[in-house]
Every structure is written in C-alpha cells, then in structure tokens.
Amino acid sequence: MTTANEDGTMRRRDLLRMIGLTAGAGAMYQAMSTLGHAAESPYAGAPDLQGAPPGTSVLILGAGIAGMTAAYELQKAGYKVQILEYNNRAGGRNWSVRGGDAYTELGGATQHCEFDKDLYINPGPWRLPHHHYGMLALAKRLGVKVEPFIQTNHNAYLHSSTAFGGKPQRFRDIKFDYQGHVAELLAKATQASTLDASVSHEDKEKLLESLREWGALDQNFKYVSGPIASEKRGWKKHPGGGLSARPIPSDIIGVSELLNSRLWAALGNDAEYDMHTSIFQPVGGMGRIGEAFGRELGPIIRYQAKVTEIRQDSKGVTVTYEDLAGGGAKLKAAADWCLVTIPLPILSQIPMNVGPKLAAAIGSIPYASAIKVGLQFKRRFWEEDEQIYGGITYTDQPIATIGYPNTDYFSKGKGVLLGCYIWGLDAMEFTSMTPEERVREALRQGAKIHPQYNREFDNGFAMAWHRSPFTMGCMGVWNDTARAEHYDNLCTIDGRIALAGEHASFMGGWQEGALTSAIDAISRIHQQVVAKGAKA
Amino acid sequence: MKTIASTLLMVSMAGGVAHAADAPTDTGEHVYKTICQGCHMPEGQGATGAGTYPKLASNPRLVSWQYAAMTILLGRHGMPAFGGVPDVEPAVAKMAGALTDEQIAAVVNYVRTHFGNDFKDKATVKEVNALPHPGGKGTGHAG
Numbered sequence: 043m044t045t046a047n048e049d050g051t052m053r054r055r056d057l058l059r060m061i062g063l064t065a066g067a068g069a070m071y072q073a074m075s076t077l078g079h080a081a082e083s084p085y086a087g088a089p090d091l092q093g094a095p096p097g098t099s100v101l102i103l104g105a106g107i108a109g110m111t112a113a114y115e116l117q118k119a120g121y122k123v124q125i126l127e128y129n130n131r132a133g134g135r136n137w138s139v140r141g142g143d144a145y146t147e148l149g150g151a152t153q154h155c156e157f158d159k160d161l162y163i164n165p166g167p168w169r170l171p172h173h174h175y176g177m178l179a180l181a182k183r184l185g186v187k188v189e190p191f192i193q194t195n196h197n198a199y200l201h202s203s204t205a206f207g208g209k210p211q212r213f214r215d216i217k218f219d220y221q222g223h224v225a226e227l228l229a230k231a232t233q234a235s236t237l238d239a240s241v242s243h244e245d246k247e248k249l250l251e252s253l254r255e256w257g258a259l260d261q262n263f264k265y266v267s268g269p270i271a272s273e274k275r276g277w278k279k280h281p282g283g284g285l286s287a288r289p290i291p292s293d294i295i296g297v298s299e300l301l302n303s304r305l306w307a308a309l310g311n312d313a314e315y316d317m318h319t320s321i322f323q324p325v326g327g328m329g330r331i332g333e334a335f336g337r338e339l340g341p342i343i344r345y346q347a348k349v350t351e352i353r354q355d356s357k358g359v360t361v362t363y364e365d366l367a368g369g370g371a372k373l374k375a376a377a378d379w380c381l382v383t384i385p386l387p388i389l390s391q392i393p394m395n396v397g398p399k400l401a402a403a404i405g406s407i408p409y410a411s412a413i414k415v416g417l418q419f420k421r422r423f424w425e426e427d428e429q430i431y432g433g434i435t436y437t438d439q440p441i442a443t444i445g446y447p448n449t450d451y452f453s454k455g456k457g458v459l460l461g462c463y464i465w466g467l468d469a470m471e472f473t474s475m476t477p478e479e480r481v482r483e484a485l486r487q488g489a490k491i492h493p494q495y496n497r498e499f500d501n502g503f504a505m506a507w508h509r510s511p512f513t514m515g516c517m518g519v520w521n522d523t524a525r526a527e528h529y530d531n532l533c534t535i536d537g538r539i540a541l542a543g544e545h546a547s548f549m550g551g552w553q554e555g556a557l558t559s560a561i562d563a564i565s566r567i568h569q570q571v572v573a574k575g576a577k578a
Numbered sequence: 579m580k581t582i583a584s585t586l587l588m589v590s591m592a593g594g595v596a597h598a599a600d601a602p603t604d605t606g607e608h609v610y611k612t613i614c615q616g617c618h619m620p621e622g623q624g625a626t627g628a629g630t631y632p633k634l635a636s637n638p639r640l641v642s643w644q645y646a647a648m649t650i651l652l653g654r655h656g657m658p659a660f661g662g663v664p665d666v667e668p669a670v671a672k673m674a675g676a677l678t679d680e681q682i683a684a685v686v687n688y689v690r691t692h693f694g695n696d697f698k699d700k701a702t703v704k705e706v707n708a709l710p711h712p713g714g715k716g717t718g719h720a721g
Contacts, residue, residue, distance in 0.1 A: 128628045148617075148625035348628055387656025388629035408658035411616070466675045473616030508617050511627020515656050 083554045085176035089561050091119035091568045098122065098571055100564070101361055101375055103352075104383035105343050106134025108542040108556040110335045111180070112381050112564045113342060119568070124375060125339070126347040126363055128512050132339070133332020134383075135166035135513065136553060139416065139503055140327070147509035153477050156418070156501040160450075161458045162327040163416030165505035166516075167553050168445070168460075169193075170322040173315070174554035176561070177331075181324060184334040188322040192448045194312040195433020201491050202438050205303030210435070210491045215295065216305045218258060218275040222265030223297040225257020233263065267294045308436040316552070323448060347373075349384065352394040354538045379567050383543045383560070385409065387514035396536040403528035407545060409508070409515020411469035415441075415461040415484040416503045422447075422457040423494040439487040440468040456500060461488055473506040480504035518545030533563070540567055604668065606688025609681050614689070617657070622693030635693035643701040644709065646686045650677070651711055661711040679706040 100116050102109045105127035117123045131137075139145065141157035157163075169191050170177050181188055196217070199210035229250055231237055241249055250263065258274045259265055272278075272291040279290035300306070311317055324330045336343060346366035353360045359380035365371045382389060390405045424430040424446050432448035445460030461484035464472055472480050481502035489495040507516035520529070533546050540563040547555030611620075617631045618624055624633030640646055651661030662676020671678045677685075683706045690697040 148627050148631065149619050150625075384628070385656075390655040391629045405655050407656070408653045409656040410658070467613065467672050470616050471612045474612050474614075506616065509625075514617075514627070514629050514631070519658065 083173055083175050083549070083558060085174075085179070085554065085558050085561070087179075088118075089115055089565045089568075091115060091121070091564065094119060094121060094568060094571045095575075096120065098379075099124075099358075099377035100379045100381060100567065101126070101359060101377035102381045102383065103349055103361065104134060104543070105129075105132045105336060105339075105345075106383055106543070106556060107136050107177075107180075107332070107335075107553045108383040108544075108560040109134075109381070110332075110339060111176075111557045112383075112542060112560040113339055114335070115561065116564055117339075117342070122377075123342055124377065125343045126349060126361065126375060127343055127345050128348055128366075130345045130367075131332075132336025132343060132345075133329055136328055136332035137166050138162040138164050138327025138329030139505075145503075145505075146511070147477070147506065148511050148514075149509060151477050151509075153503055155416075155503045157416070157458055157503070158418065158456045160326070161418060161456060162329075163414065163458055163460060163503055163505075164323075164328040165414050165416075165503075165507075167328055167551075168323060169317075170324070170553075171316050172318065172320045172322070174552065176557040177554050178322070180335075180557065181331055184331060184338065186330045186334050187325040189325050189449060191321045191323040192432030192446075193317050193319065193321050193434070195430060195446070197428075198430050198433040198446070199435040199437075199444075199491055200305040200308050201435065202303050202305055203490070204438075205299075205305065208490060210437075211295075211303075211305060212276070215275050215292075216300065216303075217309055218271065219265075219295045219300055220306050220309060222257045222259065222271060222274075222294065223300065225253040225259055226263060226265040229253045229257075229259060229263040265294065267291055304438070311434075311436075325449065344375075349392055352380065352382065352392060352539065354380070354395060356537075359538050378538065379571070380539050381560070381563055381567070382539060382541050383556070385513045385515065385543065386518055386545050388512075389541075394539070396539055399531040400534070400536045400539075400541075403532035404541075406524055406528050407518040407520065407532075409513070410465060410517050410519050410551075411467075411473060412507045412516035413462060413464040413469045413472040413480065414505045415480055416458050417461040417481070417484060417488070417495075418456055418458045418500040418502065419494070419498040420456055420500050421498060422453070423498055424459070424492065425451060425457075427494065428492075435491060437487070437491060439490070440464060440471070441484055441487045442468070444488055444491065459488075461485070461502065469506075470508070472504075473508045477504040477506075480506065517551035520550060533559070535563075535566055535570065540564075604678070604680050604684055606684035606686070609677065609685040610688050610692075613660075613677070614685065622689065634689050634695070636695065640690050640695050641697060643686050643690060643697070643699065646689065647682055647701055647706050647709055650682050650686065651706070651709055653712075659712045661709075679703050682706050 099122040102113050102123060102125045105125045109125055110132065113123045113125050139155050140162045141155055141159060143155045144152060146152040170188060196214040198213050200213055200216050201210040232241065232246055232249055253259060254263060257265055258271045260268065260270055265271060268291050271294055276292055277289045278292040281287060281289035348364040348366055349361055350364055351362040358376055358378045360374055360376045361380065362372060362374050365373050386404050386407050387409050430446055431451045432446050435444040436442065441462035441464060443460065443463035445463065447457055472483065475483065481504050485495050485499055507513060532541055542560040542563040544550055544552060544555040546559040549555030618634050622634035624631045634640065651659060653659035660677045660682065662671045662674045666678065668678050668681060680703045683701045683703045686701045689695065
C-alpha cells in the first residue's frame, strides 16, 4: 500500500493509471454495445395481429417470457395456441425460489429451500430498468406490483482483499474522494493555463466553479479533510442537537492510496443505461411475473413436456415430446407454425429439419456461466449494525457481489441476502462445487466483509446456471463475428419455424430482449399468414 | 476475441471490482475438478435434463486428442471457448475467461487417461499452441 505525496498532489504514475481507467471504461462500453447491452427497448406496445384466417395454429416451445408473450398476443388475435414447457412451472428464468421449494440440478443434487415465509432469491433476472417498456407494461397488465431496486447505495461497501488492510470501505467515501481528487487535479491544470487551448477564459471560471461544487473543493480549490468534504462523504461524528452536537469532519483518503485500491473500478456501475435510476423489482420476487402469466394462460400450457424432435413440411410443424409426468410416453403436437424459445444449448441437440444457416446459428452461440447464492440470516444485521438498506456491495473476491434485500426494511426476523453473483471462470469453479460447498464458500468470503455471517447464518440456496436442466447455461453470449455471421439467420423464419428468446435479441440476458424478440417473430409469422391468405 | 469480450461483459455485469483471484494450478486434475466437472460431472458421467452434457467416461471420441483440444479451445454448441491468449500466466488468462495452452494440454491428457479412458498418446503444449484459437490465434502463432 502506498501513500499520497505529502502535499496531496498526484504523481505521474497515478495520473497514467487514471487515464487507463478512462480507456478501460470506453473499451467496456464498446464491448457492451457490441453485445447489445446498451440498447434501448424497441417495444412499441402490443402488436396488431388481426386478420389471420380462423383456426390458424401456432405451437410454442417454452413457457418463459418469450413463449408466454407470444402465446398471449397470438391468442388475443384469434390464433389457436398451445405451449409445451419442460418444467412443472411457468416463467423459465423468470423465477423466484422461496421456502418450501425444491430444485434438482443436473448431476442430481436436490436442494430444499428453507427460507422463511415471504423471503426469496431470484436465481435469474432481478432488475427491471425504467426503459424496459415491455416488461413494465407486462407487470402492470398482470397486476404485479413493482418497487424500487436499489442499484446504488452510498452506504454499502466497496471491498478489496488487499487495499485498506482488507477492510471494506463505504461507497460514499470512495466516490466522493475520487471526485474530489479528480476535481482538484483538473482545477490545478485549469489554473496553470494547461487547458487554455481547450477552454476559453470565460469558460475557465465556470469550469473552476463547477469543479469546486462537484468535487467539494475548498476556497483554494483543494480537496482536503474538513466540513466541505464531509458534507458529501459523511462525518467522523455526525452533527446533532444540543451540547453534544458539534460535528467532527471525517478524514479523506489520499489520492495514491485511493487509486492503488482500485475500488474506483466499481463506481461506474450505475452510469450504465441499463442500471440507471429508476430501476425496479417486482414485489415478492421476479417470479411473480412468470407465475401470474402462467395462471393467466392456464390450460394452454402443457407442463413437463420434454421436446425430442421438431419436424416441418410445407403444411405445418409436428413436435414429438416426452410426457415426463406420464412416465415418459412419447406424444406429438402439431400446428401450422412453431415458435421455438428453447435455449440454444438444448435446441442444438434436438433433431429439427431446418436449413443449414439456421442450424449453424443455433450451434454457434455459447452460453455464459453464472452463479447466485441466497443466504438466509437470523436477523437483518446489515440494517441493524451497518445501516445498509438495500443496494449492492462489490468485492474483488470471486463472490463479486452481495445484494441486500430492497424491501421490508426494518422488519424483524430473518432476512435473505444475495450472497454472490458470479460470472466467468469463477462461476465455473462454483459450478464445479456441490450446492453445499457453494453456500459455504459464499459464507467464507462474505464473512470478510460482514463478520456477522458466522454467527447469524441460517440456511442457503445455490443456483449454478450451467447445472440448470432447463437452460444448460445462463444466457447466450454474442461477439462481433457471431453477430455478423449468425444473428440474422437465427432470427429469420425457416419454413414454418421461428426462434425467440433473449438469445435472439440485442439485449442478451435481459427479459426485455426475450419479450421484444417474441413480438418481432410473431409479427413476421403473422405477415406470412396474412399473405398466404388462407389456412395453408 | 469472444472470450475477452464476454469476460468484459461478465465483469461488468457482476459489478466491476477486478478480481484478485487465486492463480489456478496447471495440473489436469485441478483444471478438471474446478472447471470441467461443472458440466461433465465429477466422474465424467455427463448429465441429462432438457438436453445432455456428453459423458467423457469411456468416450471413444477421445481417441483424438485434437478433437478434445479443439473443443476446449473453440467451444462446441453451447459450450464456451476456453482458448485465450497463448503464453500468459494462468491468472491473466483467467481474467479473460480462458485457460492457458498448458492447462488445456494437461486437462486433455487427464481426461484421456481417466474415467475409463486409456489412450497412450499425449498432447504437448506446443501442439495445442499450434491449433486454432478464438480470434484467429494459434495456427498463425508461429509465424
């Protein structure tokens, strides 16, 4: 650990590191855009699918957000619709695990969730951004209430195993000290006329004033420990009333120590469009949407149906499936058209007579690994001891994330944390563990941030998406080459078969991508149906 | 650059404090038990749900070490590519969501001599290095 220069100035090495951060953020954004994550939803309301010949039928494979959206809209427009679903519930990755639920992963390990009543974990998606119009409209239509998701909590932690002796730092300290040091540096450059070629004399004064405000600088444009900085980052002793009221300013972190901690790397999370305020979660768990949707569609969903073959000819599509509830008997379903929302790792193994381009696309998209572990504790110590009400703590340990419940604050009794949210090779390492080992590892690492873990732990639930029998992975991962070569082919109707799902979108991993891809696909099917003019 | 791009995505979605992760060791057994068995299972027996992870136990396809190495390097169907930037430390490769060529050679040799497989020929790091990698590395690596 290094310390700042005595005069508080930034050394050249530190400056270079900061420039590196900017470049890193740019590269990150570029990668995100490539993968479609910065895209806004194209949802433009319910599609108009009127005018199909009576009795035109569509068979839908998968009762997730894509499949159910398609079923609802088609049925509303007069189509005859049936859904085949592998699970014994609706929703797919839109799912909440609650006390009393059982889940068996690939490999055979079964977990019986022992959370208290009303406590849950969302193993899949947990957020609804304000610009995901389709999902928010869906929640509204289904009567599923939403509440704020706390993306940024200034009182949550940023944690590095190696910086600050491994002691977690409050988000506000890192955020405002970073701003303060950057503002001081820029003010110094401005005053030294280094920026004269870029900033006019008139603008210079405004820039300095804005830096003073933004960075909590003093009258000399310095970022120093004192009341001005404490108004932003918080106090050592908070102001109060009466004789014991006098506040004591907090001590700022030196610029070198701050930069070397690398904790600034997590400051930009809420800057991404997908994470902006306002962002929501369904009251009672994300799975409330899938559950309500499944209830609404009712008997048109056939559960525990494992698709084993998809055959089309010029007249229609026939799907063979195993009735898992009925001892695996082979049954068939047929329709004029088929919308397939089965995740690609599974679909790539199902015999299906489509053209080589679509077949190649289906076989070319790898699925990401992801882990979520829910941990139930005997009390909400993060609220009671540490005044953390919702939001997210970030750490450089493999667990990466601790998510606090964004609901039921100050309630007595137990609480469930998201104990980790892991991607990449770390996720694969967690996947290789048993569910019990994943919970134990999440506890061991999390206890370095919250020592209360050891005393207060009650029980846990661990989801490893590559062990999911119904997806075999978390989400499709695209890159530039794959997009150019396969994306249009994946989305183009092949005879009487079309695909939909988050994998067929520029919003990978987001439910809005699944929803809008479904509307897009059925709208194109509908165009062909109408063009053919009669039930072909 | 599939693996690097996807890792950027993953780091970003996970929240962004860069990992100071433990450097994985290079033995084939370690790579298998920390990565591969997540899907292919502890005894190489594979698993079946709506789809299937192929079993590696007594699998005649493993007669070709190149087949196994190429599958790991470039991925196959939903399986991600693990080939990354050749000649980097395991911890650096891990940041990019990749295994090193040394790790890939080691795990190929491990799988081909365990779980009922008994193939005598071995893959070398140099040979794995010469195979195609994501982003076009490998075949042109020597030149």
